[in-house]
Amino acid sequence: MLPVLLLAGLILALSVPDTSESATLRFLGQTDFVVNETSTAVVRLVVERVGDPVNVTALVLLEGVDTGDFEAVNAAAFLLSTESSKTIFIAVRDDDIPEEDETFIFSLKLQSSSNGVTLGMPNKAKITILSNDNAFGIIAFNSTDQIVVDEPRGRSLSVPFILIREKGTYGTVTVNFEISDGPNFAFEDLSPDRGNITFPVGQAAVNFSILIKDDQVNIPENDEVFSVKLTGVAGGALLSPNASSVLLRIRRNDSPLRFSVATMAVSESIGVIALSVTRGQLTEDGPLIGSIDTQVSVEYMVVSGQGLGSATPAVDFVDLQPVRTITFHPYVNNISLLFNITDDTVPEIAESFHLVLLEETIRGDAVLVSPNAVLVTIEPNDKPYGVLSMSSSALVQPISINEDTTQRFDGIIIVRNGGSYGAVSANWSISRNSSDRSPVSDDLTPAFGTVRFTDGQVTAAISLTIVSDTQPEEAEAFVFKLLPNTTTGNAELGEPMQMVFYIQDSDDVYGLFRFNPAKEQSIQSEPEGRFLSLSLVRDGGMLGNVSMTLTALYIPAGPIDPALARDQILNGSRSINVLFSREHVVSVILPIRNDAFLQNGAHFLIQLSTLDLVDISPAITSNSPRFGGPLNLTLTVTPDIANGEIGFTSNTTVVLNEPEDSNATTVSLPLRRDGTDGQAVVFWSLHPTGANREDVTSNDLKPFNGSVVFLSRQSDAFINLTIFADDIPEVNETLLLTLDRSNMENQVLKAGFTSRELVIMENDDPGGVFEFSQFSRGPWFINEGETLELHVVRAQGQLLKQLIRYAVMPSGSTEFYGATGILEFKPGEKDVVVALVAIPDGIPEVQIQPTHLFSFLGRGQLHCPEGRSS
Numbered sequence: 025m026l027p028v029l030l031l032a033g034l035i036l037a038l039s040v041p042d043t044s045e046s047a048t049l050r051f052l053g054q055t056d057f058v059v060n061e062t063s064t065a066v067v068r069l070v071v072e073r074v075g076d077p078v079n080v081t082a083l084v085l086l087e088g089v090d091t092g093d094f095e096a097v098n099a100a101a102f103l104l105s106t107e108s109s110k111t112i113f114i115a116v117r118d119d120d121i122p123e124e125d126e127t128f129i130f131s132l133k134l135q136s137s138s139n140g141v142t143l144g145m146p147n148k149a150k151i152t153i154l155s156n157d158n159a160f161g162i163i164a165f166n167s168t169d170q171i172v173v174d175e176p177r178g179r180s181l182s183v184p185f186i187l188i189r190e191k192g193t194y195g196t197v198t199v200n201f202e203i204s205d206g207p208n209f210a211f212e213d214l215s216p217d218r219g220n221i222t223f224p225v226g227q228a229a230v231n232f233s234i235l236i237k238d239d240q241v242n243i244p245e246n247d248e249v250f251s252v253k254l255t256g257v258a259g260g261a262l263l264s265p266n267a268s269s270v271l272l273r274i275r276r277n278d279s280p281l282r283f284s285v286a287t288m289a290v291s292e293s294i295g296v297i298a299l300s301v302t303r304g305q306l307t308e309d310g311p312l313i314g315s316i317d318t319q320v321s322v323e324y325m326v327v328s329g330q331g332l333g334s335a336t337p338a339v340d341f342v343d344l345q346p347v348r349t350i351t352f353h354p355y356v357n358n359i360s361l362l363f364n365i366t367d368d369t370v371p372e373i374a375e376s377f378h379l380v381l382l383e384e385t386i387r388g389d390a391v392l393v394s395p396n397a398v399l400v401t402i403e404p405n406d407k408p409y410g411v412l413s414m415s416s417s418a419l420v421q422p423i424s425i426n427e428d429t430t431q432r433f434d435g436i437i438i439v440r441n442g443g444s445y446g447a448v449s450a451n452w453s454i455s456r457n458s459s460d461r462s463p464v465s466d467d468l469t470p471a472f473g474t475v476r477f478t479d480g481q482v483t484a485a486i487s488l489t490i491v492s493d494t495q496p497e498e499a500e501a502f503v504f505k506l507l508p509n510t511t512t513g514n515a516e517l518g519e520p521m522q523m524v525f526y527i528q529d530s531d532d533v534y535g536l537f538r539f540n541p542a543k544e545q546s547i548q549s550e551p552e553g554r555f556l557s558l559s560l561v562r563d564g565g566m567l568g569n570v571s572m573t574l575t576a577l578y579i580p581a582g583p584i585d586p587a588l589a590r591d592q593i594l595n596g597s598r599s600i601n602v603l604f605s606r607e608h609v610v611s612v613i614l615p616i617r618n619d620a621f622l623q624n625g626a627h628f629l630i631q632l633s634t635l636d637l638v639d640i641s642p643a644i645t646s647n648s649p650r651f652g653g654p655l656n657l658t659l660t661v662t663p664d665i666a667n668g669e670i671g672f673t674s675n676t677t678v679v680l681n682e683p684e685d686s687n688a689t690t691v692s693l694p695l696r697r698d699g700t701d702g703q704a705v706v707f708w709s710l711h712p713t714g715a716n717r718e719d720v721t722s723n724d725l726k727p728f729n730g731s732v733v734f735l736s737r738q739s740d741a742f743i744n745l746t747i748f749a750d751d752i753p754e755v756n757e758t759l760l761l762t763l764d765r766s767n768m769e770n771q772v773l774k775a776g777f778t779s780r781e782l783v784i785m786e787n788d789d790p791g792g793v794f795e796f797s798q799f800s801r802g803p804w805f806i807n808e809g810e811t812l813e814l815h816v817v818r819a820q821g822q823l824l825k826q827l828i829r830y831a832v833m834p835s836g837s838t839e840f841y842g843a844t845g846i847l848e849f850k851p852g853e854k855d856v857v858v859a860l861v862a863i864p865d866g867i868p869e870v871q872i873q874p875t876h877l878f879s880f881l882g883r884g885q886l887h888c889p890e891g892r893s894s
Contacts, residue, residue: 080102
């Protein structure tokens with residue numbers, strides 16, 4: 025038996041008379057389209073009939089498998105004999121599946137071959153949907169945790185990294201990287217310091233490595249932190265904003281080993297001496313550098329020559345270490361080597377020996393730095409009973425005694441060089457080293473005495489009692505002398521036999537300086553100008569001319585950080601010298617420039633820096649003058665002193681609506697002035713922006729420019745705009761309101777708050793109101809194989825592109841070609857046709873009553889006429 029559809033077709037063919045008419049159906053215009061995957065991507069295919077004017081139904085069908093990339097994969101168009109073309113809409117479906125470029129073919133088909141209509145060329149359309157949803161991937165490090173490594177010694181260290189490709193893995197992708205942000209150039213420590221990595225097609229992860237170099241120069245270093253950054257990508261992929269860099273830290277290394285001193289001179293009678301070996305410091309008081317958390321060892325050797333000037337091991341000195349290996353345990357930074365200096369009775373000249381650290385014996389993360397050797401000299405000792413003299417240290421650094429803090433002073437040292445046999449003594453005296461004729465006992469006692477050494481004693485201290493009083497006094501000089509021809513016990517006197525020492529100035533004789541607590545330190549604003557008013561006080565003694573240095577820094581509002589200070593505010597230098605010539609109080613006026621801008625909330629930081637005596641005598645370190653209170657003072661710029669910093673109170677977009685219940689409405693936009701000193705005028709202007717700027721006129725709002733006046737001490741003002749109503753459909757209209765300038769130099773516009781965007785929202789249905797045309801509302805009764813055309817019309821505004829989704833319910837796709845789809849209304853377009861073709865499926869069915877279900881995509885409205893379903 026013939027299939028039902030075939031039989032029906034034969035009967036139809038026999039019943040149709042031969043009209044000898046012929047026509048050709050084909051696509052007109054563009055047939056090759058490239059679109060993005062968006063919810064608004066709609067392709068218009070124009071179907072054209074050429075030849076005889078006959079009725080014809082056209083189908084547009086997707087070739088191949090439906091991959092879900094289109095809202096509908098078939099559509100229909102019915103051309104009456106009076107029509108030569110119709111438009112069919114193919115809408116793209118937006119999903120979140122990563123895809124590369126995809127190309128689809130839609131074929132033009134005839135619903136039937138009646139009326140002598142045939143297919144012409146072109147009858148195929150190609151639609152390419154570009155790659156989407158990160159089809160080529162998002163490149164990131166698999167981990168952003170900091171990587172910590174040690175610098176290798178004698179080799180290179182490979183540090184692995186893993187890059188991952190999230191989302192799609194289409195195509196070959198190349199990623200560039202660069203290493204930066206280190207304390208030095210990356211190529212000095214790392215290789216490579218830049219490069220690229222390739223992801224082959226379909227691969228989601230790639231490994232690469234960075235080599236940590238052994239720098240070969242053994243330089244002590246602290247932690248070095250580098251940033252491994254992804255700097256660019258080719259091949260369609262993107263970089264992850266949150267995982268495109270990793271920190272690489274090379275731990276501190278090459279801890280320095282050294283002796284604390286390069287030379288040491290000792291007397292033969294000193295006994296045991298300690299030679300300090302340190303690690304982690306380049307200087308004696310310097311900061312730690314290099315690694316100190318591991319164990320390090322180094323060996324040393326003792327070098328002593330033969331003959332004069334060389335100390336003999338085991339005779340002149342003894343190494344007290346059981347082994348000659350120095351071991352630093354973790355976090356130990358100092359080790360002392362002990363040597364016993366042998367005290368004999370043989371008169372000797374200076375003798376020396378060396379200790380040398382051996383570089384080739386280092387074990388652990390350390391390097392040798394200078395001094396890596398120390399020279400120990402045993403001083404001459406050729407006088408068996410000794411030579412008495414002043415300690416040479418008193419000549420290098422003169423002795424100064426603080427009367428205010430010292431009651432008993434034992435710092436005058438007499439040394440016994442050479443031999444130390446027997447008890448010896450010598451007389452001494454103290455006199456003034458000035459024209460002052462008052463007795464020495466007014467300042468110290470005793471003024472004379474005898475220094476005594478017992479057998480074997482090599483040093484003795486002269487003990488003095490310092491007379492303390494409350495009388496401010498300047499420094500006084502005294503002379504201490506060992507008296508010739510007064511020695512006993514066969515001792516001798518040797519140079520130096522006398523020295524000058526000092527009792528320093530006392531009881532703040534040169535003054536105690538501070539900010540005056542009885543006076544207010546302030547910022548003044550007077551008609552003749554603004555200035556800083558400071559008052560400084562000098563308590564205690566008033567002797568001497570004292571020069572004080574202070575700094576006045578202007579710091580903008582925010583943290584009080586001297587590094588943020590700005591110049592060109594004060595009418596002079598930021599550093600000021602103030603001279604006290606025996607005054608108790610000194611007032612300082614620091615003028616502020618007339619054109620200087622003082623910000624509300626800014627600060628003047630006043631710092632007392634230095635005090636210097638002018639022409640001090642004697643020229644020794646003095647205890648005064650000194651500061652006696654806080655060294656810093658902060659003065660805050662208040663609104664009544666500050667200059668105006670004028671701006672909008674917010675920089676967010678202002679949304680305006682065309683009034684509905686009145687002809688006009690007024691909008692007030694607030695301005696704020698931080699700092700209210702003086703009057704200010706601010707000029708403003710309003711400019712349309714965006715694609716619709718030509719549509720904005722004075723019929724929409726006014727004014728378009730103007731000015732706002734701030735009176736003195738006034739901090740708030742407003743810009744007033746009037747919005748007018750009309751019944752003209754309009755889309756969003758965008759304007760930019762800007763503050764252009766101020767009439768005064770010291771009234772400025774506030775950065776970041778000088779403009780506001782205004783948007784008058786679309787009104788009067790600019791996208792239109794949609795409904796079926798009066799002649800398309802049915803009801804319709806059709807047979808299988810027949811075509812139905814429905815007109816959707818738009819009223820009101822026609823300013824926007826609008827998309828209307830439609831579907832035939834229920835089970836429309838099984839009963840109709842073109843049962844689902846999206847209609848596109850271009851700006852200005854008022855009427856779009858949708859065609860439905862009842863599919864001739866050959867299946868017996870009762871009458872069904874589908875309805876047309878429409879939904880709206882855009883900014884218009886749907887209108888359902890009374891008594892109709894849509």
